Amino acid sequence: MSSMRKYESFFSNLKCPYCNSSIKSHLEELDIPHFGETILLHLKCEKENCSFKTNDLFSVFSKEPKRFAFRFSSEADLSTKVIKSSSCTIRIPEFGVEIEPSIASEGYFTNIEGILLRITEVLQFTYMSLEHPEKMFNCKDLIRKVAHAIEGNESFTLILEDPMGNSAIISDDENKISIKTLTKEETEKLKVGGSPIFGLEK
Numbered sequence: 001m002s003s004m005r006k007y008e009s010f011f012s013n014l015k016c017p018y019c020n021s022s023i024k025s026h027l028e029e030l031d032i033p034h035f036g037e038t039i040l041l042h043l044k045c046e047k048e049n050c051s052f053k054t055n056d057l058f059s060v061f062s063k064e065p066k067r068f069a070f071r072f073s074s075e076a077d078l079s080t081k082v083i084k085s086s087s088c089t090i091r092i093p094e095f096g097v098e099i100e101p102s103i104a105s106e107g108y109f110t111n112i113e114g115i116l117l118r119i120t121e122v123l124q125f126t127y128m129s130l131e132h133p134e135k136m137f138n139c140k141d142l143i144r145k146v147a148h149a150i151e152g153n154e155s156f157t158l159i160l161e162d163p164m165g166n167s168a169i170i171s172d173d174e175n176k177i178s179i180k181t182l183t184k185e186e187t188e189k190l191k192v193g194g195s196p197i198f199g200l201e202k
């Protein structure tokens with residue numbers, strides 16, 4: 001995979017949602033094998049003490065809405081590459097995990113280990129807001145399962161669905177992956193979220 005081109009300050013009119021300062025943008029074009037040319041977008045507030053930053057990615061060419069299902073069974077699967085855009089829904093049915101896109105969703109290029117670490121972050125954040133003991137117990141149990149998965153000691157199915165077609169799990173192993181184009185009906189049921197760039201233009 002090679003970085004092809006970089007663009008600094010491509011957008012000149014973005015304002016920080018926290019402090020209204022200017023936002024610095026950085027675009028990078030990557031050629032990802034089995035997926036194609038992809039734009040990585042990094043946005044960061046220019047003000048020194050402001051913590052606002054976000055990322056997203058898009059395929060250069062328009063793609064069909066797709067579902068990727070990957071059968072995870074060992075530690076070796078942790079390095080399987082994942083392209084997760086801001087419009088991606090992540091599911092792990094065996095764990096009851098479903099993360100739908102929201103206005104705060106980010107896009108990034110990672111691997112399955114990276115996805116599991118992000119899910120852990122979401123669960124830990126959720127745990128802090130829980131009050132009911134049973135829900136707290138279930139959430140802790142889920143955090144433990146995901147930790148086992150990160151050690152390669154759980155089998156599960158990682159499902160990515162993206163109505164914009166900007167997400168993918170990249171594997172050549174036909175025994176592990178199934179890829180399906182979503183029907184119009186299936187696509188309409190999915191949330192799109194909002195790319196971090198929407199709402200920042202002033």
Ligand SMILES: [Zn+2]
Nearest residue numbers: 016019045050
């Ligand atoms: Zn700011």
